[in-house]
Amino acid sequence: MAANSHHLNEKGKFKCRVLADRWKDLDFEKGVLHVRQTLSHDGKQIYQDTKTKSSTRTISLAEEVLQQLNAHQVKIEEEKLAAGDDYADFDLVICTKLGKPINPRNLLREFYLLMEEASVKKIRFHDLRHTAASLLLSSNTNPKIVKEILGHSDVRVTLDVYSHVLPSVHKETAKQYGDMLFA
Numbered sequence: 307m308a309a310n311s312h313h314l315n316e317k318g319k320f321k322c323r324v325l326a327d328r329w330k331d332l333d334f335e336k337g338v339l340h341v342r343q344t345l346s347h348d349g350k351q352i353y354q355d356t357k358t359k360s361s362t363r364t365i366s367l368a369e370e371v372l373q374q375l376n377a378h379q380v381k382i383e384e385e386k387l388a389a390g391d392d393y394a395d396f397d398l399v400i401c402t403k404l405g406k407p408i409n410p411r412n413l414l415r416e417f418y419l420l421m422e423e424a425s426v427k428k429i430r431f432h433d434l435r436h437t438a439a440s441l442l443l444s445s446n447t448n449p450k451i452v453k454e455i456l457g458h459s460d461v462r463v464t465l466d467v468y469s470h471v472l473p474s475v476h477k478e479t480a481k482q483y484g485d486m487l488f489a
Contacts, residue, residue: 323341323344323361324400324413325398325400325407325408325410325413326343326344326398326407327339327341327398327399327400328342328343328396328397328398328399329379329382329397329398329399330397332375332399334372334375334376337366337367337369337372338364338365338366338367339364339365339367340363340364341361341362341363341364341365341457342362361457362457363454363455363457365455375399378399379399382399382401385403385404385405386405388403389403389404389405392404393405394406400413413431414431417431435456436468438455439452439455439456439464439467439468439471440468440470440471442455443468443471443472444471444474444478446478446479446482449461449464449465452464452468
């Protein structure tokens with residue numbers, strides 16, 4: 307969900323953002339996710355804040371993602387009905403069949419299993435964030451937009467972390483500029 311998968315809080319404990327996304331933070335009509343809270347690394351505590359002011363943000367979602375989320379919401383509602391009074395409703399998008407937060411380690415186990423089944427190279431969950439940022443920058447998305455999606459406090463952070471992508475962006479930009487001038 308959220309572009310950043312985890313970070314350290316002020317006490318040095320991990321927090322996980324994607325597992326803290328709530329249905330009330332999704333606006334299907336506008337097609338956005340509001341990132342507003344985090345989940346502790348052990349999945350036992352929901353923090354009503356993010357790491358920094360810039361970490362609290364709104365991310366636009368692709369129509370295909372919204373469709374998948376809509377189908378997932380139907381599944382969650384079915385699980386809620388099946389569980390009855392045993393369902394602990396934290397309004398979480400990603401939760402157990404009883405509505406409770408998922409332990410981030412369980413998410414990682416499932417993530418690694420899916421990679422193995424798909425016969426793709428094993429990567430860290432956090433690498434999904436780097437992949438998204440690299441793809442956006444290499445497709446000439448404005449670095450300021452990428453900064454906002456990632457929740458960086460300053461565009462310089464984004465450019466410093468993803469500077470390895472910029473040489474190919476410069477080359478493609480030169481080609482596009484040449485095509486405009488000489489086509």
